Amino acid sequence: MAKRITLPQLVEKIQNRKLSPQEARDYFLVEPNARRPFDFNTYINVENVDVKNFESLARDADALVTNVQAATSGRTRKAARNSKMRHSIVAEGDSWFRLPHVWPFPKTCIDFLQAAGYPIANLAHWGDTLDEMLAIGEFWPYVDNGYDPLLFSAGGNDILGNGGLASFLNEFDVGHVKPSDAPYYVRHEFYRNLDLVVSNLRTGLIEPMATRHANKKIIMHGYDYVIPQKDGQWLGSPMQYQGLDPTFNAGLCQAIVRLMIDAYNSKLKSLASKYSNTFIYLDLRGTVGKTEWYDELHGKEVAAKKIAAKFAKVIDSITITAEERATARVHLPFRSAA
Secondary structure (H helix, E strand, O other): OOOOEEHHHHHHHHHOOOOOHHHHHHHEEEEEOOOOOOOEEEEEOOOOEEOOOOHHHHHOOHHHHHOHHHHHHOOOOOOOOOHHHOOOEEEEEOOOOOOOOOOOOOOOHHHHHHHOOOOEEEOOOOOOOHHHHHHHOOOHHHHHOOOOOEEEEOOHHHHOOOOOHHHHEOOOOOOOOOHHHHHHHEOHHHHHHHHHHHHHHHHHHHHHHHHHOOOOOEEEEOOOOOOOOOOOOOOHHHHHHOOOOOOOOHHHHHHHHHHHHHHHHHHHHHHHHHOOOOEEEEOOOOOOOOOOEOOOOOEOHHHHHHHHHHHHHHHHHHHOOHHHHHHHHHHOOOOOOO
């Protein structure tokens, strides 16, 4: 049984980096935010934490949970990878780059890259949309002050309608039950929204980067083939609302999501072709095995490691010279997986 503490004591543990992983599990509760994909609601576990006079904070502990990562990381992270990793890296994104560091959530690819010694300043936060990232521009001061490359994970919330996936889908029709019928169910509204998302990415990130820092790189992925689940908060339930059942119509539901993911990746690939000096597209489709999903949208740690390996391969290709690669090849992290 966890030792009951006061909220000020919990805050002190976090600030002093003395919160153990087990204590994080005992003192916080996290649940999916059904209204917003890739997002979670965070709470303080009032059974183990005395929140007298701080009741409102207990109902929204997002800021505290965000700081738990530093408090629980200890000294397990390796030092930056000597001379060949003089490049400091900044990461901006959503929950594919950062999940709450409390049980039972798995580590992300950024966690594994950092543990392998990549010097990454991780600005990502679960639930953030592309529009929010671009409007705040928290990553620009890092880029302007020498960080290169910029790892970017965004668009998942936006292309799924920020919780309104059902509005992009036609109702189930008994004449369209095969996976090959997936195009029938994706409404034009999805593609119009996708064009807007990609336009914002181009004008709000890629073109400004090319203008401000012609030689710096953005590395961005387009997610993998996520799998709708029965009563799933973000995919399954909106599909069921339109009569598409992830259990009885599993192949069809997966094909619909696959079509959407492919459409987004196709747009990113086109951007990479047009802005090849600035924008690098990383194709992660097919990386996460069907049994390697933690929930509808996030992979388990075994999947995160594979994703980290693919990021590492691209990072190394642009930050390590040929001479350094030849002399340090055996020391490159993820080499066998990349």
